[in-house]
Amino acid sequence: MTNLIASGAGTVTVGDMTVNRLGFGAMRLTGRGIWGPPADPEECKRVLRRAVELGVNLFDTADSYGPHVSEELIAEALYPYPDGMVIATKAGFTRSAPDRWAPDGRPEHIRQAIEGSLRRLRLERIDLYQVHTPDRKVPYAETVGVFRDLQQAGLVRHIGVSNVSLEQLGVARGIVEVVSVQNRYNLTDRASEPVLEACTRDGVAFIPWYPLATGKLAGEAIERVASRRGLTPVQVGLAWLLQHSPVMIPIPGTSKVNHLEENLAVAEVDLTDEDIRELRGSA
Numbered sequence: 001m002t003n004l005i006a007s008g009a010g011t012v013t014v015g016d017m018t019v020n021r022l023g024f025g026a027m028r029l030t031g032r033g034i035w036g037p038p039a040d041p042e043e044c045k046r047v048l049r050r051a052v053e054l055g056v057n058l059f060d061t062a063d064s065y066g067p068h069v070s071e072e073l074i075a076e077a078l079y080p081y082p083d084g085m086v087i088a089t090k091a092g093f094t095r096s097a098p099d100r101w102a103p104d105g106r107p108e109h110i111r112q113a114i115e116g117s118l119r120r121l122r123l124e125r126i127d128l129y130q131v132h133t134p135d136r137k138v139p140y141a142e143t144v145g146v147f148r149d150l151q152q153a154g155l156v157r158h159i160g161v162s163n164v165s166l167e168q169l170g171v172a173r174g175i176v177e178v179v180s181v182q183n184r185y186n187l188t189d190r191a192s193e194p195v196l197e198a199c200t201r202d203g204v205a206f207i208p209w210y211p212l213a214t215g216k217l218a219g220e221a222i223e224r225v226a227s228r229r230g231l232t233p234v235q236v237g238l239a240w241l242l243q244h245s246p247v248m249i250p251i252p253g254t255s256k257v258n259h260l261e262e263n264l265a266v267a268e269v270d271l272t273d274e275d276i277r278e279l280r281g282s283a
Contacts, residue, residue, distance in 0.1 A: 005054055005055040005264075005267065006020040006021075006022040006023075006051075006054055006055035006056045006057075006264050006267055007020045007055045007267070008055075008267030008268045009021040009022045009242055009266070009267040009268075010246075012205050012246070012247055012248075012249055013203070013205075014058075014086070014128065014158065014179050014180055014205045014249075015128075015157065015158035015177070015179040016158075017086050017127065017128075017157075017158070019057050019058040019086055019205075019249065020055055020056065020057055020058065021242060021248070021249050021250070021267075022055075022056065022238075022242075022249075022250060022251075022252075022263070022264055022266070022267055023056060023057075023058035023059065023060055023207070023249050023250070023251040024048070024051045024056045024058070024059050024060065024251060024252075024253060024260075025060050025209070025251035025252060025253035026048075026059055026060060026061040026065065026070045026073070026074060026253060027061070027062070027065045027070060027253055028253040028254060028255050029044045029047070029048075029065070029069065029070045029073050029074075029253070029255055030065050030066045030069045030070055031066075031069075031098075032098060033097075033098025033099040033100075034064075034065055034066070034098070034099070035066065035095070035097065035098035035099070036066065036069065036098075037066070037069055038069070038073075038255055039255075040255065041073065043255060043256065043257065044073055044077075044255050045073060045076060045077035046257050047254060047255060047256065047257050047260050048073065048074060048077040048078055049077055049078065050257050050260055050261070051260055051264075052078065052082060052085070054260075054261070054264050055264075055267075056264070057082075057084050057085050057086060058086045058088060058249065058251070059074060059078075059085070059086070059087050059088065060088045060089075060182070060207065060251045061074060061087070061088070061089045061090075062089055062090035062091070062093070062130075062132055063089060063090070063091055063093075063113050063116055063117050063120075064090070064093040064094070064095050064101065064132065066095075067094075067095045068116065068120060071089060071117060071120040071121050072120050074087065074121065075120060075121050075122045079121075079122050086127045086128060087121060087123070087126065087127055087128070088126075088127065088128035088129075088130060088160065088180070088207075089117050089121065089126060089128075089129065089130070090129070090130040090131070090132035090162060090182075091109070091110050091113035091114060091117070091129070091130075091131070091132055092104060092105050092109075092110070092113075092131055092132030092133050092135065092143070092162075093132050093133060094109070103132075103133050103134070103135035103136070103137075104135060105131070105133075105134065105135030105137075105138040105140070105142070105143035106135070106138055106143075107142065107143070107145075107146040110143065110146045110147065110150070111146065111150075114126070114129065114150055114155055114156070117129075118155065124155075125154060125155055125156065125157055126155065126156050126157065127157045127158060128157065128158050128159075128160050128179070128180060129147060129150065129151075129155075129156040129157075129158070129159055129160070130159070130160035130161060130162050130180070130182060131143060131144060131147055131159075131160070131161045131162060131164075131172070132162050132163070133162060133163040134163065134164065134168055140168055140171050140172070141171055141174075141175060144159075144161070144171065144172045144175045144176060145175055147159050147176060148175055148176045151176065158177075158179045158180075159172075159176045159177065159178060159179065160178060160179055160180035160181065160182060160205075160207075161178055161180075161181055161182070162181070162182035162183065162209075163182070163183060163184070164181060164183065164195065165195070166194045166195050166198060169181060169195055169198065178204060179204060179205060180204060180205040180206070180207055180249075181195060181199050181204060181205070181206050181207070182206075182207040182208075182209055183195055183196075183206070183208065183209070184208070184209055184210045185206070185208035185209075185210075185211065185241075186208065186210060186211050186237065186241070187222070187237060187240055187241075187279060189210070196245060196248075199245075199247050200245045200246065200247050203247060204247060205247050205249055206245060206247050206248050206249065207249045207250075207251055208241060208248065208250060208251075209251070211237065211238065211241055211250050211251075211252060219233070221278050221279050221281070222236045222237060222279065224278065225271070225275045225278055225279060228275075229269075229271075229275065231266075231269060232262060234252070234262065234263065235262065235263070235265065235266045235269060236271070236275075236279070238250050238252060238263065238266040239266050239269040239270075239271050240271060240276070240279055242266070243270075243271055243276065
């Protein structure tokens with residue numbers, strides 16, 4: 001199945017690490033509402049192992065996914081980790097119930113969070129540790145400063161940020177070297193375009209979450225392009241992201257092996273100028 005190898009989409013430099021441009025988002029390896037264990041843990045482990053077989057070397061997770069479930073499954077399925085594999089995790093949310101997320105950027109919470117992530121992932125250092133979200137109750141510089149301290153202590157290799165405005169990105173970059181940004185972004189939701197433009201200009205990796213376009217117009221355009229090209233709508237949405245910026249790293253997630261293989265097949269898809277014009281006109 002060489003046509004499914006993730007490396008076909010090229011690579012991106014994240015700090016001093018090189019990763020293939022199709023990663024894996026591990027949020028969906030949990031129960032409903034991103035809460036508790038998944039319905040089929042063994043299938044989820046097969047998904048993770050298959051992703052490695054197909055060339056995925058960036059796995060994105062967070063302590064709040066489950067909570068803890070996603071990190072635990074990654075370790076159970078993939079430890080000891082293959083050479084070159086990058087695990088990106090996050091801290092900055094607490095969970096009290098399904099679909100309930102509370103920002104928590106307090107320094108004491110972040111210090112507790114990294115201890116748990118290191119233990120669950122069976123690591124001594126996290127390759128990419130991301131500030132999951134700004135917390136309005138805590139100065140953003142204070143939260144980012146704790147991540148800097150953890151990096152200086154040798155517990156973190158590189159730092160990324162998530163769910164940030166251009167101003168917040170600037171604050172973070174004044175404190176640490178930010179090697180990645182993870183914001184909501186897709187064909188029709190381009191509120192983070194200024195942030196993406198800054199990342200593209202400066203060579204900072206951009207990891208879009210919720211990467212598939214929504215809305216009637218976009219849906220119709222994607223359906224037309226998909227039908228014309230013999231692709232699925234999901235593949236069209238992912239291919240558009242890959243071609244939109246060279247620093248883009250889509251991380252489509254799934255709990256099914258067949259969906260994983262379908263997603264990664266986009267690595268060898270090249271949208272035509274006609275495809276791009278039609279999709280752009282729908283946004």
